[in-house]
Amino acid sequence: MFAYPTVRISFLFLALAVAGVLVADIAITTANPWQDLGQFFLGVATPNFFSTEGLMTALLRTVAFAFVGVTLGSICGFLLALVYRSLPVRVFCAFIRAIHELFWALIFLQFFGFHPLTGVLAIAIPYAGIFAKVYSEILDEADPEPARLLPPGTSSLAAFLYARIPDCWVQMRTYTAYRLECGLRSSAILGFVGLPTLGFYLESSFSQGLYSDAGAMLILFYLLIATMPLWVRPKLLPFYILAAPFFLGEGLPIVWGNVERFFTEDIIPSPIRSGEGLAAFTHWFGDVMVTEALPGIWNTVVLTQIALVATGILALLAFPLISSHFGGPVRRTSGHVFLVIARSTPEYILAYILLQLWGPSMLPAVVALALHNGGIIGHLIGRQTNSLKLRPDAPKGLSRYSWELVPRVYRSFLAFLFYRWEIIMRETAILGILGIYTLGFYVDSAIQNIQFDRAMILILITALLNIGIDALGRLIRRKLALQTMPSC
Amino acid sequence: MSGYDFNGLTASFDGERVIGPLSFSVQKGEHVGLVGKSGAGKSTLIRLLYDRLDGEASLIPQNLGLVNALPVFHNVFMGQLDQHPSWYNTVTLVRPFRRDKDAVRTLLRELGIPEKLWVPTAALSGGQRQRVAIARAIYRQAPTLLADEPISALDGPMAWQVMAMLTQQFATSIVALHDVEMALAHCSRIIGIQDGQIALDAPASQLTTADISELY
Numbered sequence: 001m002f003a004y005p006t007v008r009i010s011f012l013f014l015a016l017a018v019a020g021v022l023v024a025d026i027a028i029t030t031a032n033p034w035q036d037l038g039q040f041f042l043g044v045a046t047p048n049f050f051s052t053e054g055l056m057t058a059l060l061r062t063v064a065f066a067f068v069g070v071t072l073g074s075i076c077g078f079l080l081a082l083v084y085r086s087l088p089v090r091v092f093c094a095f096i097r098a099i100h101e102l103f104w105a106l107i108f109l110q111f112f113g114f115h116p117l118t119g120v121l122a123i124a125i126p127y128a129g130i131f132a133k134v135y136s137e138i139l140d141e142a143d144p145e146p147a148r149l150l151p152p153g154t155s156s157l158a159a160f161l162y163a164r165i166p167d168c169w170v171q172m173r174t175y176t177a178y179r180l181e182c183g184l185r186s187s188a189i190l191g192f193v194g195l196p197t198l199g200f201y202l203e204s205s206f207s208q209g210l211y212s213d214a215g216a217m218l219i220l221f222y223l224l225i226a227t228m229p230l231w232v233r234p235k236l237l238p239f240y241i242l243a244a245p246f247f248l249g250e251g252l253p254i255v256w257g258n259v260e261r262f263f264t265e266d267i268i269p270s271p272i273r274s275g276e277g278l279a280a281f282t283h284w285f286g287d288v289m290v291t292e293a294l295p296g297i298w299n300t301v302v303l304t305q306i307a308l309v310a311t312g313i314l315a316l317l318a319f320p321l322i323s324s325h326f327g328g329p330v331r332r333t334s335g336h337v338f339l340v341i342a343r344s345t346p347e348y349i350l351a352y353i354l355l356q357l358w359g360p361s362m363l364p365a366v367v368a369l370a371l372h373n374g375g376i377i378g379h380l381i382g383r384q385t386n387s388l389k390l391r392p393d394a395p396k397g398l399s400r401y402s403w404e405l406v407p408r409v410y411r412s413f414l415a416f417l418f419y420r421w422e423i424i425m426r427e428t429a430i431l432g433i434l435g436i437y438t439l440g441f442y443v444d445s446a447i448q449n450i451q452f453d454r455a456m457i458l459i460l461i462t463a464l465l466n467i468g469i470d471a472l473g474r475l476i477r478r479k480l481a482l483q484t485m486p487s488c
Numbered sequence: 489m490s491g492y493d494f495n496g497l498t499a500s501f502d503g504e505r506v507i508g509p510l511s512f513s514v515q516k517g518e519h520v521g522l523v524g525k526s527g528a529g530k531s532t533l534i535r536l537l538y539d540r541l542d543g544e545a546s547l548i549p550q551n552l553g554l555v556n557a558l559p560v561f562h563n564v565f566m567g568q569l570d571q572h573p574s575w576y577n578t579v580t581l582v583r584p585f586r587r588d589k590d591a592v593r594t595l596l597r598e599l600g601i602p603e604k605l606w607v608p609t610a611a612l613s614g615g616q617r618q619r620v621a622i623a624r625a626i627y628r629q630a631p632t633l634l635a636d637e638p639i640s641a642l643d644g645p646m647a648w649q650v651m652a653m654l655t656q657q658f659a660t661s662i663v664a665l666h667d668v669e670m671a672l673a674h675c676s677r678i679i680g681i682q683d684g685q686i687a688l689d690a691p692a693s694q695l696t697t698a699d700i701s702e703l704y
Contacts, residue, residue, distance in 0.1 A: 145553035146566070151628055152543040153570035158577040162566050166557035 005480055006414055010312075017309035020302045025437075026366070029359030036357040043211025044218060051213045054201055059220055060247050062197040065116075065190065066183035067244035069123025073183075074176055076124065077131020084136035097129030098466035100430045101186045102348070103440075103459050105193050106447055111262035113255065116248035119195045123186050127179065134175055142167040177232065181225060185346040188221060192348065192433070196249050202349065206356055214353075218345070225344045266452040273453075288454055292446070293461050296432070296439035300465065303362050303438055304425040307369035311424065312417050314374030315381060318342075319409070320401060322382035325390065339382070342375025351431050360435045368431075369424055377416045381409050415482035422470040429462045439465070491515040491660075492632075494540060499532045499684075507532050507684040514662065519655050521675030521692065522664040525704045529684040530664040534636045537662060541632065546625035546658070548635040552617055556610035560601070560620050563609055564592045567628035595623050598653065600646060614641040622650060626657050633658035637666060648673075668700045 001007050030036060049055070083089050105122035112118045147163035191199025198217055205213040232240075265273060271280035320326045321335025347368045354364030385405050394404050432440025439462045446455035477483075492514045499507040507529045514520055522530050531550055538547045546567070547553075554563050562581065565588060569577055580588065589605070596602045599619040604612060609620055618641045625633060633654060639647040647667075651674040655661060665671040671678060672692050680688030680703045687703055 143553070143555075145549065145551060146555045149547055149549070149553045149624075150566060151568070151570040151630070155569075155574045155577070157574045158569045161578060161581055162558070162562065162569060163555060166555050166562075169557055 006410060009476065009480065010414070013305070013312075014309055017306045020306045024302050024306060024362045026363045027359075027361045028363065029361060030357065033358045040211050040214075040353065040357060043213075044215035046212050047216035047219050048210075048212035049216045049220070051210065051216075055213075055217060055220070057249075058191070058196065058198050058201045058217070059224065061195075061249055062184060062187045062191075062221075063224070064244045064247035064249075065119045065123060065195070065197055066180065066187040067240050068120045068248065069187065070127060070176075070180050070183035071241050071244070072120065072124035073127030074131050074179070076128035078135055080128060080132035081135035081139060084132055089132070093129040093132045094467050094470070095129070095463055097126045097133070098426070098463035098470070099126060099459060100426050100462075101126055102189065102193060102430050102433065103443065103462070105190050105195065106443065106455075107459070109193060110266065110447070110452060111259040113252050113258070114194060115251045115254045117254070118251075119187070119190050119197070120248070122190060123183055127183065127186075131176075131179065135172060138168045138171045138175070139164060177228075180232065181228060181344075184221075184225060184228075185344070189346050189348040192352070196251075199349065203352070206353070218349075222341060222344055226340060262452065267456045269453045269457070270451075285457075288457055292442040292454065293439075293458060295437065296429075296442045296458065297461065297465060299362075299436070300425065300429050300432075300438040300462075303365055303431075303436070304421075304428045304469075306362070307366050307373075307424050307428060308417065308421055310366050310370035311373040311377065311420065312413070314370045315377035315413065315417070316406065318374055318378030319382035319385065320405075322379065323385040323405070325385055325388075325400060325405060335382075339375045339379045342371045343379060345372060347372040347427050348430065348434075352434055355434050355436075362436060365428065365431045365434075365436050365438075369427060373420050373424055377413065377420065380416055381413050384409055384412060411480075411482055414480065415477055418473040418477050418482065421473040422466055425469045426466050429465075491518070492541070494537065497533070497536050497540070499529070499536055505684065507536065510684070510686050512679065512686060512689065514660060516660055517676075518660055519674065519676045520662040521671030521678045522662060522681060523666070523668060523671055523678060523700055523703065524681035524687070526666070528681045528703075530681055531636050533681065534634050534662070534664055538634050541634070544630065545632040545634045546628045546630040548621050548625045548633070548638045550636040550640075552621040554609045554617060554620060554624075557608060559606045559608050560596065560604045560612070560623075561589065561592050561606060563620050564595065564623045564627050567624045567626075592623070592627065595627060599623055599650065615643070615646070618642060619650070622654070626653070631659050633661040633663065635661070635663045637664055639670070640666070668697050672697065672700075 002011075080089055080093055084093070101122050104125055105118060108118040108121055112121075142164050146167075147159055150159055150163060188198040191197040191201065192203055194200065198221060202214055202217050205211075205217065269281055269284060271277070271284045318335075318339060322332055322339060324332070327335075350368035350371055351365050354368055358364050385408075388405070388408055390400070390404055394400060429439040432438035432442065433444045435441065439458060443455050443458045443462070446452070446458060493511075494513065495511045497508045497510050498505065522533065524530055534547075534549075538545060555566070561584060565580060565584070572580075576585075579585075593602055593605055596605060596619075599622065601616055601619055604616060604620075609617055612620065618638065622638055625635070625638075635654070638654065639650050642650060647670065651670055654663070655674050661675075663671075663675065665675075672695060675692050678688065678690060678692050678695055678700065679686055680700060682688075682703050688700070690699075
C-alpha cells in the first residue's frame with residue numbers, strides 16, 4: 001500500500017497532525033460545556049424571530065454588502081484576468097487574496113471607520129484577486145481554434161467577444177454564483193468586527209445568552225443560502241445590483257484626516273516614525289518577530305495541519321451520507337441537510353459558537369474548520385460517487401465503501417483537500433481574533449493597542465505564509481498529478 | 489495575383505519529420521484535391537498552407553472550430569467580423585441586424601438548414617455542424633478555400649451539392665478528401681500525399697480511381 005505516493009503523502013500528513021495534537025492546546029475549559037451546548041440547540045429548536053426589529057435589517061444589510069462587494073470584485077477580477085499573464089498582476093492578485101476579508105475590514109476600519117465602504121472593500125478586494133485567478137484559468141481553457149479562424153483584421157474586442165467569452169460564459173456564471181454564496185458568508189461574519197450584518201447581532205445575542213434569537217438568525221441565514229437558486233435569477237440580477245448600494249446603511253462619515261494619518265504616520269514602523277535610526281528599527285522588528293510573529297506562525301501552522309487532517313477524515317466519513325451507493329432516501333435526505341448546514345455555516349461563526357460553549361482552546365477551531373470544510377469536500381465527493389457505476393455483484397456495506405468507492409475517489413479527494421489547504425490556513429489565522437493564539441490574535445491585539453505598524457507587519461507575514469502554503473499545495477497536487485477545477 | 493508558390497514546406501512532431509520538405513505552386517482558378525491515406529499528413533499540410541497564406545484564405549478545419557455556445561447565426565457571422573466596426577459587432581452579439589440575418593439565412597437555405605438559424609451549435613448533429621463551418625467559410629468571401637475533409641459527415645446528395653457549391657464560390661481551393669470519386673468529380677487537379685511527400689500530381693481529367701488507389 002505504501003507503494004502509492006498518494007498513500008505515503010496521506011500518512012505523512014496524518015503523522016504531522018498527530019504530532020500537532022501532542023503539542024497543541026486542546027481542551028474544554030468551561031464548567032458545563034455540554035449543558036451550554038444543549039441550551040444552544042434548544043435555542044435553535046425554539047427560534048425567536050420577533051425579538052428585535054434589527055434582525056430583518058441585519059439580513060438585508062448582509063445581502064446588500066454581499067451583492068455590492070461581489071459585483072465590484074467580479075468586475076475588477078475580470079479586468080485583472082485579461083492581463084493575468086503579466087507577472088506583477090499575478091503577484092498582486094496572489095497578495096490581495098491572501099489577506100482574509102476580516103483583516104481587510106480591520107484595516108479599513110482604522111481609517112474609513114464604520115462607513116459602508118469598509119465592508120464593501122473588505123469583500124471586493126480579496127474577491128477581485130480570487131476572481132482574477134479563476135476567470136483567467138477558465139479563459140485559458142477556451143478552445144483556441146475559433147479565434148484562429150477569424151479573418152485577419154478582426155478587432156481584438158470582437159475576437160474576444162465572439163471566440164472567447166461564449167465558450168467560458170456558463171462556467172464563469174456558475175463560478176460567480178458560487179462566489180456570491182461565499183460573499184453572503186463573508187458579509188455575515190463582517191458583523192463580528194462591528195459592521196451592521198448578521199454577525200453583529202449574532203454576537204450580541206450570544207453574549208446576552210439569547211440562544212433563541214441566535215437560533216432564529218442562523219435558521220434565516222440557512223434559508224437565505226438554501227433558497228438562493230429561487231431568488232437569484234438572471235433576470236432579477238440587474239435589479240439587485242442596482243438596488244444593493246442603497247441598502248448598505250448610512251454608517252458613519254469618513255474622516256479624511258484619519259485616512260491621511262493612517263498612511264503617513266500610523267503604519268510607518270514606530271522607530272522610523274520617531275527617527276531613531278536603523279538599529280532601533282532592527283531591534284523593533286526583532287521584537288515583533290520573536291514575541292508575536294513566530295508564536296503566531298507556529299500556532300497557525302500547527303492548527304492548520306490538525307484542521308486539514310480532521311477535515312479529510314470528516315469528509316471521508318461524511319460522503320457516504322449523500323452517496324446513492326448506501327442507504328435509502330431518508331438517510332440521504334438527512335445527510336444532505338447535515339452537509340448543507342455544515343458547509344453553509346461560515347467556519348468563523350461555527351468557531352465562535354463552539355468557543356462560547358467550550359472555552360478558548362484550539363479544539364473549537366479544529367472542529368469548526370473540519371465541519372465546514374469537511375462538509376464541502378464530503379458533498380463534492382459524495383456527488384462524484386453518484387456518477388460511478390459499480391458492477392451488479394459489487395460488495396455491499398463497509399467492503400463497498402473501502403474497496404469500491406474510496407479507492408476510486410481518493411485522488412480527487414486529495415486534490416480538493418490540498419486545494420483547500422490554503423483556505424484553511426487563511427481561516428485559521430483569522431480565528432485568532434476570537435482568542436486562539438494564531439496570527440489573527442496578534443494582529444487583533446496590536447490593533448487594540450493602536451500599534452498599526454505591528455498589525456501591518458503581522459498581516460503581511462500572514463499573507464506571505466498563505467502564498468507559501470498555496471504554492472506548496474499546488475506543488476504537491478502537480479507532483480501527484482491531481483487535477484481539479486476550482487469548484488470549491 | 490496569379491497564384492501561390494509554396495516552397496520548402498516542412499513539419500515535425502516530436503523531432504520526427506511528418507511533412508516534406510515539399511514544394512508546389514497553385515494557379516488561380518485551380519481546384520486542388522489532396523488525397524492520401526489517413527496519417528499521410530494531409531491535415532498537417534492544410535494547416536501549413538493556412539499559416540503560409542497568413543489567414544488570407546477561408547479555412548474549414550477537421551474539428552470545425554465552432555463556438556459551441558453561440559447560435560448558428562453568430563458562428564456564420566464570425567466570417568465577416570473584420571468587415572464591421574467593433575460597436576456593430578458588439579450590438580450584433582445581442583441583437584443582429586436584419587440584412588445580416590437575411591444574408592445568413594439565404595446561405596443556410598442553400599445548405600439545407602435554414603431552420604437552425606438560432607440553435608446553439610452544440611445542439612446540432614455532426615453533419616449540421618459541418619455545414620455551419622462551411623457556411624462560415626463561404627460567408628467570409630475570401631478568394632481561396634482551404635478545407636480538411638469538409639464533407640466527411642454529409643450524406644450522398646448533400647455532399648455532392650456542397651462540393652459543387654464550394655468549387656463555385658471560391659476561385660481557388662485546396663481540399664483534403666478521403667473520397668477519391670468526389671475528388672475526381674469536383675477538383676481540377678489531384679495531389680496525392682504519401683509519407684509526407686507528393687507522390688502524385690496530375691490534372692483530374694487524366695486520372696482514374698485506380699491510379700489513385702495505389703497511394704492507399
